[in-house]
């Protein structure tokens with residue numbers, strides 16, 4: 001299993017994955033909310049929807065900016081962004097999307113399989129040789 005070289009890449013992967021999932025959830029709530037608010041002509045609900053649109057734009061920016069740095073440690077493809085290059089033939093989707101699968105895997109399990117090279121990556125920065133290993137914390141009673 002591969003590991004990213006830097007903690008910055010790991011942070012970018014986790015931030016991009018979380019922002020992407022929140023963005024999908026946000027859109028899933030926003031669409032019926034706007035439809036209901038327009039049908040009922042509810043100004044208060046429309047103001048809430050406007051706040052959600054602003055939140056969605058912020059999430060989109062966070063997802064895209066962090067996603068540009070979240071590159072696979074083997075093939076260097078940005079795993080959270082759509083690329084025109086061909087994907088691995090064993091790449092799997094979740095709800096019809098490769099990104100959704102990568103994002104849920106990063107958030108839920110802390111590892112993912114790159115849809116481009118098909119290699120598994122653990123979202124923990126790689127230890128450099130000569131660097132002290134993290135010591136396990138002593139138990140406090």
Ligand SMILES: [Zn+2]
Nearest residue numbers: 072075114117
């Ligand atoms: Zn890859």
